[in-house]
Amino acid sequence: KNEVEQSPQNLTAQEGEFITINCSYSVGISALHWLQQHPGGGIVSLFMLSSGKKKHGRLIATINIQEKHSSLHITASHPRDSAVYICAVLGSNFGNEKLTFGTGTRLTIIP
Amino acid sequence: EAQVTQNPRYLITVTGKKLTVTCSQNMNHEYMSWYRQDPGLGLRQIYYSMNVEVTDKGDVPEGYKVSRKEKRNFPLILESPSPNQTSLYFCASSPRRGLPAGYTFGSGTRLTVV
Numbered sequence: 001k002n003e004v005e006q007s008p009q010n011l012t013a014q015e016g017e018f019i020t021i022n023c024s025y026s027v028g029i030s031a032l033h034w035l036q037q038h039p040g041g042g043i044v045s046l047f048m049l050s051s052g053k054k055k056h057g058r059l060i061a062t063i064n065i066q067e068k069h070s071s072l073h074i075t076a077s078h079p080r081d082s083a084v085y086i087c088a089v090l091g092s093n094f095g096n097e098k099l100t101f102g103t104g105t106r107l108t109i110i111p
Numbered sequence: 112e113a114q115v116t117q118n119p120r121y122l123i124t125v126t127g128k129k130l131t132v133t134c135s136q137n138m139n140h141e142y143m144s145w146y147r148q149d150p151g152l153g154l155r156q157i158y159y160s161m162n163v164e165v166t167d168k169g170d171v172p173e174g175y176k177v178s179r180k181e182k183r184n185f186p187l188i189l190e191s192p193s194p195n196q197t198s199l200y201f202c203a204s205s206p207r208r209g210l211p212a213g214y215t216f217g218s219g220t221r222l223t224v225v
Contacts, residue, residue, distance in 0.1 A: 033213060043201060045213025086154065097142060097161060098169055103153035 003027050006087050006102035014110055019074040021105045023087030026068065034061050034072050035086040037104070043086075046072070079109045113138045117202050117217035124192055124224055132187045132220050134202030140215075141207040143185040144169070145177065147198040148219075154201070160185055161207075192224040 004025045013019055023032070034046040047054050047061040049070065054061050058077075063070040074081055087102040115136045124130055136143065144159035146169075156169030160179040174196055176188040185204075189196060202217040 035214075035216075041199065041219050043203075043216040043219075045215065048213045088154070097144070097159050097167070099144070099146075099154075099156050100170070101146075101154040103151070 002102070003100050004087055004089055004102040006085075006105050008105060009103070010106045010108075012108045012110065013077055015078060017077050017109075019077050019081070019107065019109075021072045021085050021087075021107070023070045023072070023102055024068060025070075025087075025089045025100075027089065027100070028092035029068075029089040030092045031090045032063055032070050033088040033090070033099070034070075035088060037084040037086060039083065046085075074107075077109045079111050082107055082109050113215065115202055115204050115215050115217040117200075117220050119220060120218060121221050122223070124222070126193055126224055127191050130189050130192060130222075132189075132200060132202075132222070134185045134187065134217055135183050136185075136204040136215065137183065138204065138206075138215065139182065140204035141182070143179065143202065143204045145175070145185070145187045146201045146203065147171065147196075148201065149198050157187070157200075192222075194224045196222065197224050198222060 007022045031050045033048050036044045036046050049063040058075045060073040084104040084106050086104045088099045091098050118133045141162045145157040146154045148154045155171045157175050158177040160166045166177050179185050200220045203214040205214045
């Protein structure tokens, strides 16, 4: 079983829909990252979370440390949101800088 | 412009011919790391460095070497490349652990070993 599991693997939605992508992990962490990989391959860091909730524009990320679960939400989705969204966790031990990644959720927004 | 620069973007090489992929950042970041991305396996960490002369193995270090002689540069060295090292490689940097900062990624290097 992977240490970081994302769901769904693929998601197709109509423009304007509310999108939720989930990430579950099985190890102790100090932080969780959400990344966006564009169709051209470039990777952008969206959020780093250690507790609670963060919002940036139409993107919202939440984390529940007790349940070892995080969600990424996109409100009023747009075709330009089409990308692969990747969850990554950073180990909880100081000095351990290993990032472990989920395999990503491919999101396609249809106009 | 704050960025992580990887070179080359594309590389085709033959088995056994030593190669180096360069990575440079201009943000004075302490932390740098290398990842490879393969279909179905996602991103996996190869090596990371928490500061100059401090490096450590990630999940898939076999067949790779790194060095961190200066803060800005973190080259990835394949001493004897093999076809199973054909992959998409990313370098990334971040300020340091504990700060609410994300990672800045390079544009990627697509390596093919024949």
